[in-house]
Structure formats: C-alpha cells, structure tokens
Amino acid sequence: MGGNEIVLFPVAAMGHLNPMVELGKLFLRQGLSVTILILQFPKFDNKPINSYIDTVSAANPALSFHRLSSPPSTVEAPTFIHHFRLAIPQLQDYLSCNSSATALVLDFFFDDAIDVINKMNPRLPCYFFFATSASNLAAFLYLPFLHKELTVSFKDLGDTPVNFPGFPSPIPAFDMPIRISDRSSEAYKSVIVQFDRLPKSSGIIVNSFRALEPKALAAIAAGLCTPGRTMAPIYCVGPITSMDGQEHNETAGSERRHYSLTWLDGQPRGSVVFLCFGSMGGAFPEAQILEIAEGLERSGQRFLWVVRGSLPEVDLEAVLPEGFGERTKGRGLVVNWWAPQASVLGHAAVGGFVTHCGWNSALESIVAGVAMIAWPMYAEQRMNRVFLVEEAKIAAEMPGYRDGLVRSYEVEEKVRWLMESSGGKEMRARAAAVRERAKAAMQEGGSSYEDMVKMVYSLTTAGGGERPTVDHLLSSTWG
Numbered sequence: 001m002g003g004n005e006i007v008l009f010p011v012a013a014m015g016h017l018n019p020m021v022e023l024g025k026l027f028l029r030q031g032l033s034v035t036i037l038i039l040q041f042p043k044f045d046n047k048p049i050n051s052y053i054d055t056v057s058a059a060n061p062a063l064s065f066h067r068l069s070s071p072p073s074t075v076e077a078p079t080f081i082h083h084f085r086l087a088i089p090q091l092q093d094y095l096s097c098n099s100s101a102t103a104l105v106l107d108f109f110f111d112d113a114i115d116v117i118n119k120m121n122p123r124l125p126c127y128f129f130f131a132t133s134a135s136n137l138a139a140f141l142y143l144p145f146l147h148k149e150l151t152v153s154f155k156d157l158g159d160t161p162v163n164f165p166g167f168p169s170p171i172p173a174f175d176m177p178i179r180i181s182d183r184s185s186e187a188y189k190s191v192i193v194q195f196d197r198l199p200k201s202s203g204i205i206v207n208s209f210r211a212l213e214p215k216a217l218a219a220i221a222a223g224l225c226t227p228g229r230t231m232a233p234i235y236c237v238g239p240i241t242s243m244d245g246q247e248h249n250e251t252a253g254s255e256r257r258h259y260s261l262t263w264l265d266g267q268p269r270g271s272v273v274f275l276c277f278g279s280m281g282g283a284f285p286e287a288q289i290l291e292i293a294e295g296l297e298r299s300g301q302r303f304l305w306v307v308r309g310s311l312p313e314v315d316l317e318a319v320l321p322e323g324f325g326e327r328t329k330g331r332g333l334v335v336n337w338w339a340p341q342a343s344v345l346g347h348a349a350v351g352g353f354v355t356h357c358g359w360n361s362a363l364e365s366i367v368a369g370v371a372m373i374a375w376p377m378y379a380e381q382r383m384n385r386v387f388l389v390e391e392a393k394i395a396a397e398m399p400g401y402r403d404g405l406v407r408s409y410e411v412e413e414k415v416r417w418l419m420e421s422s423g424g425k426e427m428r429a430r431a432a433a434v435r436e437r438a439k440a441a442m443q444e445g446g447s448s449y450e451d452m453v454k455m456v457y458s459l460t461t462a463g464g465g466e467r468p469t470v471d472h473l474l475s476s477t478w479g
C-alpha cells in the first residue's frame with residue numbers, strides 16, 4: 001500500500017486536531033503515508049497546539065505536518081469557518097502540487113471545500129471526519145429535513161422535546177446548540193447546507209463505536225436520517241483518544257511528569273473526583289469558581305480540579321475562598337489552566353469525572369472506565385449530556401447548569417452521590433463495563449477494527465483488490 005498519501009485537514013483546535021492526529025497514526029500503521037495540514041486560527045490559544053504538534057512530530061517522525069499560511073481576513077470578526085474558506089485556494093495549491101494524494105479527509109466543519117475539490121479533481125475521494133457522536137450525526141443529518149417540518153426556531157420552543165430519527169431520546173429544544181438556535185441566523189443556514197453536503201462525500205469517519213450508539217447507526221444505515229437521499233458510508237473507528245503531548249507525563253519518576261499525576265499517586269484507588277472543562281472555553285467567572293470550591297470543600301471528597309479563568313493563568317490565591325488550600329490540603333489539588341487529562345483519567349486513583357461533555361472528554365472517560373457528572377457548557381455539549389445521561393447511563397446531570405450558575409450545594413450533593421451512594425456505585429460499574437465494550441471494538445475482529453478495514457480498503461483501492469491487513473487499533477492509552 002506504500003505510496004498512498006492520505007491528506008488530513010483538521011480544525012487546529014485540540015478537540016478536533018487530537019483525534020485526527022490519532023487517526024493519522026492509525027493510517028500510518030496500515031502502511032499509508034499521512035500529511036496533516038495545519039491552518040492556525042489567530043483567535044485560538046495556539047501555544048498548547050504548537051507544543052502538542054512539536055511533541056507528536058518528535059514521537060512520530062513519519063507523520064508529516066504541513067502548515068498553510070494564514071489568509072488575510074476580509075471580515076471584522078472572522079469565525080474559523082470564514083478563515084478556512086479564505087484558505088481553500090491554499091488547500092487546492094497543496095493538492096495540485098502533491099499529485100500523490102490519494103484521499104482527503106476533512107474536518108466536518110470544512111464542508112465548503114468538497115465542491116471545490118470535486119471540481120478540481122473529481123477522482124480524489126473526499127471523506128469527512130466527524131469529531132462528535134454518531135447520535136449527533138444522526139440528528140444533524142436530519143436537520144435539513146426537520147427544517148422543512150418546523151416553522152419556528154429552537155430558541156422559541158423552550159423545553160419542547162424534538163425527535164430526531166436515531167437520536168436515542170427526544171432532545172429538549174433548549175439543548176440544541178446555541179449556534180443553531182435561531183433559524184434566521186447565518187450560522188443556522190450554513191449548518192443546513194453543511195449537513196446536506198456531508199452525505200455526498202466518499203465516507204464519514206465517526207469517532208465512536210457501534211456498541212455505544214447502535215440506535216443512531218441503525219437509523220443512519222436505514223436511511224431514516226436522510227430520507228430519499230443517497231448516504232455516504234459511515235466508518236465508526238473509535239474511540240480514538242490519545243495521551244499525546246502527555247506522553248512524557250506518564251512514567252512515574254520522570255522529571256517532566258505533571259505534578260497532578262504525582263499527587264494522584266498518593267491517593268487511594270478510585271477515590272478522586274476530577275473536574276476539567278475542555279480546551280476551548282471552560283472558563284468560569286469568579287462567582288462560579290467560588291461555588292465549586294465551597295461545594296468541593298463541603299463534599300468531603302478528594303478532588304483534582306483544573307481551574308480556568310478568563311486569562312490563561314488565574315491568580316488562584318485571589319479567586320479561591322480564603323484558607324481553601326489549607327482546609328483541603330492532602331485531599332484536594334487545584335491546577336491552573338491545563339492538566340494532562342487523558343493520563344489523569346487513566347490513573348487508578350480517579351473515580352469520577354465532572355466534565356463539560358466535549359466528545360473527546362466523554363470518550364477519554366469511557367476509555368478509562370470512569371463515570372461522569374455532566375455539566376455541559378457550549379457547542380453540542382448539551383446533546384452529549386442527553387446521550388450520556390439518558391441513553392448510555394454513564395453520567396449523571398449536574399443540576400443547575402441551565403440556570404447559568406451551579407450552586408455549591410449542587411456540586412456538593414452530586415459529587416457525593418457519585419462517589420458514595422449505591423446509585424453512584426452502579427453508574428461507576430456501568431462505566432467500567434462500557435470500557436470493556438470499547439476495548440473489544442478496537443481489537444482484531446471488533447466493530448471499529450472491521451470498519452477500519454473497510455475504510456482502508458475504500459481509501460486505497462477504490463473498491464478493487466484484496467481485503468487489507470489491518471493492525472489492531474489499541475494504543476498505549478489502553479494500558
């Protein structure tokens with residue numbers, strides 16, 4: 001298969017870049033060559049992204065990163081989608097100068113490119129990588145159809161349950177992403193166009209596994225989400241997670257090991273609640289930081305909490321209640337801005353995870369077999385909350401997240417419930433069982449493995465030739 005170059009184009013933000021880099025590594029293991037295009041968006045926090053790329057490049061020299069230069073902006077406050085659109089000519093240039101590219105895998109936010117690429121080179125297969133759940137894919141694929149059925153915006157429907165074929169339970173309209181809550185907005189219109197386009201690709205790669213989301217995958221396969229249309233094949237090859245950028249943190253005794261991991265070494269097995277709210281937002285106002293601190297203190301539980309303020313470095317002394325550090329010494333650790341989350345979740349001392357429900361966080365928790373408390377914040381996270389709480393039943397909802405301020409007693413009660421109650425114990429056992437199903441999917445003969453075989457076959461032979469030999473998909477993350 002050597003010589004086949006797969007070009008990956010992720011959104012250069014951790015939650016999108018990280019899984020696509022992992023996908024690239026899986027392709028490398030199948031004998032394909034891989035180039036990852038990087039287009040930085042000036043408004044993102046690019047420092048951790050650059051250091052992540054440096055670490056990954058050093059550990060995987062065969063993975064080639066190619067940086068596209070930033071196009072000059074033509075609008076005042078560009079979104080990364082505007083920014084990307086302006087860079088499409090650079091993507092075309094790259095592809096026309098690299099005739100060895102045999103397939104292109106685009107982040108699903110870069111749907112605009114497909115029309116241009118199809119015109120430029122109709123023989124180049126173009127796939128999308130869908131960085132969130134298959135259940136969300138089912139819902140979004142149906143959106144262009146629902147649009148014709150509904151006459152009002154989600155924002156005007158309050159808690160009215162909205163049914164999407166394949167989404168395991170109805171979604172309260174309030175829980176649809178804010179970006180698409182107003183049907184007259186540009187963002188909403190572009191999402192309708194986006195999910196009209198995805199089915200026309202050569203395939204959609206989903207970071208999930210079949211045993212986790214059977215209803216969504218069955219509905220998509222039966223055409224219920226795209227009635228009357230041809231639908232691209234779905235390859236469900238996850239959970240793809242990684243500890244990259246964290247590798248040096250793992251080994252006990254390593255000088256560069258993150259201090260949160262060393263601290264966890266001294267905690268009893270399964271005793272610590274980990275709180276972390278993603279890589280893009282997750283910044284709380286001071287009032288919320290105070291409520292969390294008081295709740296954790298009163299809960300009596302052990303905790304490891306990654307605090308994000310509006311600036312990269314929070315003055316912890318100034319924002320935490322006076323004497324908090326002293327009073328929780330030994331049983332609580334507060335980390336500023338960033339901790340190696342996947343490694344933390346994989347540490348035996350961690351027993352629960354309070355999360356913003358970013359899909360990578362959910363998958364990392366599943367891979368670690370850790371139950372969650374769902375505190376969704378933005379993007380599609382409230383939809384993920386519906387799935388994790390109501391369908392998978394490996395998360396419990398943090399009350400109060402809808403009110404804009406979660407109160408200290410809510411934090412206290414929920415954390416205690418997860419760690420001490422029999423209901424919490426059952427949920428933790430369920431999470432451990434889901435981990436085993438995820439692992440089975442990634443092993444030779446498992447569903448994600450088989451989907452990877454099909455995908456590699458489709459990427460490299462365009463439907464002809466032998467069934468490719470594929471290495472199992474398990475990485476070091478699985479321990």
Ligand SMILES: O=c1ccn([C@@H]2O[C@H](COP(=O)(O)OP(=O)(O)O[C@H]3O[C@H](CO)[C@@H](O)[C@H](O)[C@H]3O)[C@@H](O)[C@H]2O)c(=O)[nH]1
Nearest residue numbers: 014015131278279280338339340341342358359360361379
């Ligand atoms: O202190 C931190 C914070 C984050 N992470 C890592 O950063 C990634 C975060 O990804 P995710 O949980 O998906 O959250 P976001 O970065 O917020 O991801 C965006 O992209 C996801 C995939 O589309 C969506 O599900 C989210 O809603 C959206 O906010 C994960 O790998 C974490 O391990 C760390 O290692 N340490």
